[in-house]
Amino acid sequence: MLESKFIGKTLTMPPSCPFCGLLIEKPRELESRRPGEMPVGSCSCGAVYACDETGHNQGAAMIEALVFGCDMDWDLAWNLLPEEDYKQEIVEDYDYIRHLIVPGGFIDSRRISGVLFFFRLHEDVQEVTSEGVRKRLKKARPSPVSPERPDSRTGKKSLSKKEIEELVGKFRIEPILSVAGEDKRLIKNLQRLIYSGDDLFRKRAAEILGRACAVIGEKDPGAVSKLLQGLFYAISDTAAFTWGAFEAIGEIISHRPDLFAGYVPQLYQFLADETRRAQVLQTIGRVAMSRPDLLRKHTFHFFTYLEDSDPAVRGYTALLMGNLDAHEAKEDLEKLLDEFHEIDIYENGNLEKMTVGQVAKEALKKISD
Numbered sequence: 001m002l003e004s005k006f007i008g009k010t011l012t013m014p015p016s017c018p019f020c021g022l023l024i025e026k027p028r029e030l031e032s033r034r035p036g037e038m039p040v041g042s043c044s045c046g047a048v049y050a051c052d053e054t055g056h057n058q059g060a061a062m063i064e065a066l067v068f069g070c071d072m073d074w075d076l077a078w079n080l081l082p083e084e085d086y087k088q089e090i091v092e093d094y095d096y097i098r099h100l101i102v103p104g105g106f107i108d109s110r111r112i113s114g115v116l117f118f119f120r121l122h123e124d125v126q127e128v129t130s131e132g133v134r135k136r137l138k139k140a141r142p143s144p145v146s147p148e149r150p151d152s153r154t155g156k157k158s159l160s161k162k163e164i165e166e167l168v169g170k171f172r173i174e175p176i177l178s179v180a181g182e183d184k185r186l187i188k189n190l191q192r193l194i195y196s197g198d199d200l201f202r203k204r205a206a207e208i209l210g211r212a213c214a215v216i217g218e219k220d221p222g223a224v225s226k227l228l229q230g231l232f233y234a235i236s237d238t239a240a241f242t243w244g245a246f247e248a249i250g251e252i253i254s255h256r257p258d259l260f261a262g263y264v265p266q267l268y269q270f271l272a273d274e275t276r277r278a279q280v281l282q283t284i285g286r287v288a289m290s291r292p293d294l295l296r297k298h299t300f301h302f303f304t305y306l307e308d309s310d311p312a313v314r315g316y317t318a319l320l321m322g323n324l325d326a327h328e329a330k331e332d333l334e335k336l337l338d339e340f341h342e343i344d345i346y347e348n349g350n351l352e353k354m355t356v357g358q359v360a361k362e363a364l365k366k367i368s369d
Helices: 058-069 074-079 123-139 161-169 186-195 199-219 221-236 245-255 257-272 277-290 296-307 311-323 327-334 356-368
Strands: 040-042 048-052 086-095 114-121 342-347 350-355
Touching (some): 040 058, 040 123, 058 123, 161 186, 199 221, 199 245, 199 342, 221 245, 245 257, 277 311, 311 327, 350 356
């Protein structure tokens, strides 16, 4: 009798906090929401959460929840350690439209694949951030439900792998950007090119990938966030081949710093690695070209690298100082003017050799101007 009562019905349940078991409110849009940001919420136990309606952007949802829990302080978020500073949980089969958990994954012939990503920060962190989190939620508004979109490939333009490779080799950007918002395979097809052994080709591929991601980020920032997370993971995994990953990260952030500047702090951790320091400084310098204000407060942390034993490190640090308009580095840069070691400088699809002294001279000119 009991089983027959539920025949033809979909079992559902209201969503609850995985940490305390209390029912939670439907996620809401923050007043300061940028394009692509996910709706968020907070439980009375102090846990915070973000909603990914599609289930395809869980990495982005994780970042949204963690940064929201830190009262939108990106620097604080990237310095926290799992288990030590916070715990995290995922609640799947979430239907954002009805604010229900659907264990079967289907309701009214709809596929339910939404995800709620939860964080509960350590009490010491909550003491600093909880008041700001409450104030933000108080001003938040209900998030409109995203309409279901047809397959974006239907009737859309696309480029083959061979066509993309030829366009990158010739540094023809526009044909690629014209399909960037329509061809879902574009990111993957461009990403494979950043691992080329040809230095100029690799850098061109990285720049075009960054420009394409700027277009894609308008409609689907989660896809770009997923790419960035994969690139950082590849760099962290010492067994992975990471040629081109740093260049791609720098280009992606520099072309849409308003969306992806939150990833900059992750770069700092690699400065301790002498084998990667030059690459990291080159990447940070690339970001500083478009948004020096994001890095200006950290200028003094880079001073020591102007005296590094590696000439490439000294050169790329000098380039960074020029992009930051670091007038306080003038004396240190002047000490490099007689350096004859050469480094590669990439700009606008071209690669040229410059001595560390020439780079320092250019940096001093930028600062003086």
